[in-house]
Amino acid sequence: MSNEKIPYKIYLEESELPKQWYNVRADMKKKPAPLLNPGTGKPVTAEELEHVFCKELVKQELDETNAYIDIPEEILSFYKMYRPSPLVRAYCLEKALGTPAKIYYKFEGNNTSGSHKLNSAIAQAYYAKQQGLKGVTTETGAGQWGTALSMACSYFGLDCQVYMVKVSYEQKPFRREVMRTYGASVTPSPSNTTEVGRKILAEFPDTNGSLGCAISEAVEAATSQEGYRYVLGSVLSQVLIHQTVIGLESKIAMDKYGIKPDMIIGCAGGGSNLGGLVSPFIGEMLRGEANYQVIAVEPASCPSLTRGKYAYDFCDTGKVCPLAKMYTLGSGFMPSPNHAGGLRYHGMSSILSELYDQGLIEARSVEQTSVFEAAEKFARVEGILPAPESSHAIRVAIDEALRCKETGEEKTILFGLTGTGYFDMYAYGAYNDGKMSDYIPTDEEIAKSLSSLPEIK
Numbered sequence: 001m002s003n004e005k006i007p008y009k010i011y012l013e014e015s016e017l018p019k020q021w022y023n024v025r026a027d028m029k030k031k032p033a034p035l036l037n038p039g040t041g042k043p044v045t046a047e048e049l050e051h052v053f054c055k056e057l058v059k060q061e062l063d064e065t066n067a068y069i070d071i072p073e074e075i076l077s078f079y080k081m082y083r084p085s086p087l088v089r090a091y092c093l094e095k096a097l098g099t100p101a102k103i104y105y106k107f108e109g110n111n112t113s114g115s116h117k118l119n120s121a122i123a124q125a126y127y128a129k130q131q132g133l134k135g136v137t138t139e140t141g142a143g144q145w146g147t148a149l150s151m152a153c154s155y156f157g158l159d160c161q162v163y164m165v166k167v168s169y170e171q172k173p174f175r176r177e178v179m180r181t182y183g184a185s186v187t188p189s190p191s192n193t194t195e196v197g198r199k200i201l202a203e204f205p206d207t208n209g210s211l212g213c214a215i216s217e218a219v220e221a222a223t224s225q226e227g228y229r230y231v232l233g234s235v236l237s238q239v240l241i242h243q244t245v246i247g248l249e250s251k252i253a254m255d256k257y258g259i260k261p262d263m264i265i266g267c268a269g270g271g272s273n274l275g276g277l278v279s280p281f282i283g284e285m286l287r288g289e290a291n292y293q294v295i296a297v298e299p300a301s302c303p304s305l306t307r308g309k310y311a312y313d314f315c316d317t318g319k320v321c322p323l324a325k326m327y328t329l330g331s332g333f334m335p336s337p338n339h340a341g342g343l344r345y346h347g348m349s350s351i352l353s354e355l356y357d358q359g360l361i362e363a364r365s366v367e368q369t370s371v372f373e374a375a376e377k378f379a380r381v382e383g384i385l386p387a388p389e390s391s392h393a394i395r396v397a398i399d400e401a402l403r404c405k406e407t408g409e410e411k412t413i414l415f416g417l418t419g420t421g422y423f424d425m426y427a428y429g430a431y432n433d434g435k436m437s438d439y440i441p442t443d444e445e446i447a448k449s450l451s452s453l454p455e456i457k
């Protein structure tokens with residue numbers, strides 16, 4: 001089909017919503033390394049994980065063989081409130097850039113949480129309810145995950161306790177209030193409500209917090225209360241599985257119009273949106289059916305793929321979670337309080353780390369002023385005010401489209417627009433006032449943080 005016929009927005013029918021998630025590990029010959037018990041150094045068992053996570057989610061976490069997992073009917077009903085999400089042809093951006101490239105983005109910001117996080121929040125809340133739990137605990141960085149989880153918990157009548165990275169808690173009071181409106185309790189992290197929080201505060205009294213700290217606190221809160229489990233908004237393989245609804249819908253929409261992307265771009269914090277977007281495409285690569293250029297974009301201030309080490313590390317600062325083999329900057333890495341929000345995590349999903357190590361994914365790091373420059377350009381022509389995290393992907397999509405302008409190549413670019421930035425106006429304000437600065441950690445800082453990686457025998 002000629003590209004001229006492609007509408008601005010490709011909407012799928014409700015009946016076209018995927019009925020199964022895709023588990024890319026089933027198609028990987030070399031699987032991601034297993035999670036290890038930090039005490040024994042042996043692969044964690046389902047029983048060990050079930051103290052922390054919901055039973056069904058542990059099953060998904062450890063499942064390396066089933067390529068497809070049925071999406072329960074109750075989750076599908078919730079998905080129908082805001083999905084399928086549109087695949088948008090960025091005609092206006094293409095025109096503004098004067099590029100021959102064809103740019104598409106999958107827009108995940110059309111729900112109250114303002115991001116893709118709801119795709120996994122509703123799944124995790126559903127399985128917690130199924131198990132008869134009273135509630136769940138979690139961390140949130142920029143606040144999108146906490147917002148999404150509070151929405152999902154209120155839908156199923158579960159208690160929701162959120163540990164919010166202190167810098168975001170202070171910078172984003174309105175996000176906090178959205179969570180409270182949906183019935184969640186929100187605590188700035190590190191806090192003195194947990195043992196691990198008190199320990200971190202004693203060592204780093206002026207810390208702005210990090211996702212790693214907040215995870216430790218939320219895990220402790222879950223394991224010390226009867227009827228609670230911990231849920232995580234990124235990094236874990238189960239989260240990546242739920243997010244494949246993004247990639248599956250994208251593929252259905254593209255296939256409908258005979259579009260094949262040359263390049264797929266996504267921002268990468270813990271890796272869930274990128275993993276979800278690219279999994280079905282990478283599945284084709286793994287099965288030898290197609291080839292794509294896949295690019296992970298991370299902040300230069302927290303460059304786990306581009307400057308980290310592929311090693312076993314703790315997923316949290318308090319070292320209470322299992323060890324994961326991943327690209328990491330070290331669990332003690334404290335990123336500067338920049339505006340990359342949800343991308344300020346020291347590690348990366350073990351699935352994406354392994355795919356990156358196998359050369360199936362590339363990575364780029366970008367500085368925040370250039371990210372906001374791209375965000376502004378995009379907002380002015382496409383209308384949507386993008387989240388700072390998503391704008392990392394926009395930056396590289398624009399860079400690639402401009403490269404096409406130079407070479408005359410008519411490449412098809414697909415990128416993930418993970419969310420909206422209405423709660424990030426503090427960051428936009430800093431950019432508008434010319435007060436935004438860039439921060440790149442030195443080699444010494446990264447080496448120091450990596451020097452405390454755990455030794456695995």
Ligand SMILES: Cc1ncc(COP(=O)(O)O)c(C=O)c1O
Nearest residue numbers: 234269270271272273342418419
């Ligand atoms: C809008 C948005 N995009 C992307 C991310 C990054 O998370 P992940 O790498 O898990 O997709 C976040 C995390 O908070 C987010 O809020």
